[in-house]
Amino acid sequence: MDMQTYTKFDKRIMRVNRIIIAFLVLITIIPLIYVVIASFMDPATLINKGISFNPRDWTTQGYRRVFADSSILRGFMNSLFYSFTFSFLTVLVTMLTAYPLSKKDLVGRNVITMFFVITMFVGGGLIPTYLIIKDLGMLDTPWALIVPGAVNVWNIILARTYFNGLPKELSEAATIDGANDLQILFKIMLPLAKPIMFVLFLYAFVGQWNAYFDAMIYLKNPDLQPLQLVLRNILIQNQPSQDMIGANTAMAEMKQIAELIKYSTIVISSLPLIVMYPFFQKYFDKGILVGSIKG
């Protein structure tokens, strides 16, 4: 592009374009910055005047109150466990399934592929799935979040495409040396497939970390609730725990505190992802791009 010459008209368009993008960036970050500032406000000021830039109106009360209760931390630990185990399982199953399907001469390859692909478009629906999970005794156990979604057909297609892109000579040479398919997969192919495994792991992790719906359906025990359900209680259902509000608080004050706690909760719970996101962003991009070149 830098070889080009720009006319006056072009330059004007580019100026307008820069204004549009600046506007978009502002729209994107202003709500986020607002939340951060609001989370440090004094509750009465927040509800009466909104945010203020006067340091005398700032407090860390919101954060102290959120940490006065164990529910956020417990939800956090639960989510960490669910997300790690789920991502590990889904990547494992994906790689095990994708490798055989990447073999062009596998007998029944097309039928097996169809067997998986059909489930992308047709399914039993919410209720029959719920009944199966109930019959398996998975209700109110972590399994309900970890196992049922482990087979992700889209991921299998991605991984299969990736395997197809690896040089065939490697596995052929290993076969001649007497290695069987298990040894080839675990000793040769998987080490080569680390990049795609990492991308799939990240996607699965973020997906599970941010999900609430399955946990809402399958887990009734509050001790098992992931972070997002705890957040739902506080943010959407207006049910912060009594430990956060504090005993013997007047009604009007309670409302102010509840509002403040919401902002602090949002910041605390988003922090881990926001901090890690810049380091991982290129991998997320890569995932989308690999996905677009589907086989």
Add this chain to the structure above:
Amino acid sequence: MENSSEIQNQQSLKATSGVRISKWTKTKNRLKRDKWLYVLLLPGVILTIIFKYFPMYGAIIAFKDYNPMLGITASPWVGLQHFKDFIFSPNFSMLLTNTLKISIYGLLLGFLPPIILAISLNQIISKKIRQKLQLILYAPNFISVVIIVGMLFLFLSANGPINSLITKITGHPILFMSNPGYFRSIYILSGIWQGIGWSSILYTATLAGVNSDLYEAANLDGANILQRIWHIDLPALRPIMVINFILSAGNIMNVGYEKAFLMQTSMNIPTSEIISTYVYKIGLQSGDYAYSAAVGLFNMVINVVLLVIVNGITKKLNDGEGL
């Protein structure tokens, strides 16, 4: 996998004995050779049977008078009764309209912004600045739906920041979250806010892959920026636009119920109740499994039919190129 030693084996066998190896023997040899591959497939296949195909069988509950004591298989058949009940129920037209409106408006309003953003970003010459902008614009995608909806409630509440501005101008706040008239706009606009950057990635990558010779040639011909976008960028984006459009149009009945459900208040139900949230409430909250499974099945069938129709139309319009 090309198993060369195997093939050599077979060839030598053929040459020496002159026996023509039947197709079946060949298949049998390959099955034997690939036994470990089938073992590897087992976990995925078993999980899919249990969690995808069993529920498909379980969907016959929609045609039964389900009795938990008898189980799905032994419960008596009622034919299309549940479907009739749903279609003639007073809720039916509201649910269908709400579902269709929210996704059609969402598709129409949400389709172009990511494309425009990608073209806009493509005009930023400095790669470094472009990457920084992308980092910011992609970020909202990683915020969970619970937090997004939590932020909506906070920002749009009667004493939230938006209403404190509105109150200054008009004197009284607007109750966004309890007024059914605002539900769709809030749902769709917040969706665009969250997704515009992320949905533009593919378009951005496609534009980055456009041969720069094309731009230079256009430049020599005296084309201005808008003409270059029109004649070079848009045609390059067209295939992906088509695929994205088919995929979203085929998903019209699959409104993101996770978000709609969170955004529901007792006041905005007239516009915010959609088929999938209704299925959840009737089935899992009220326990009417069979009826709500029928509603869910109805939704899915329409969806598959739509996908086939849209794919067919696009194929015709797009010179035989569909999905």
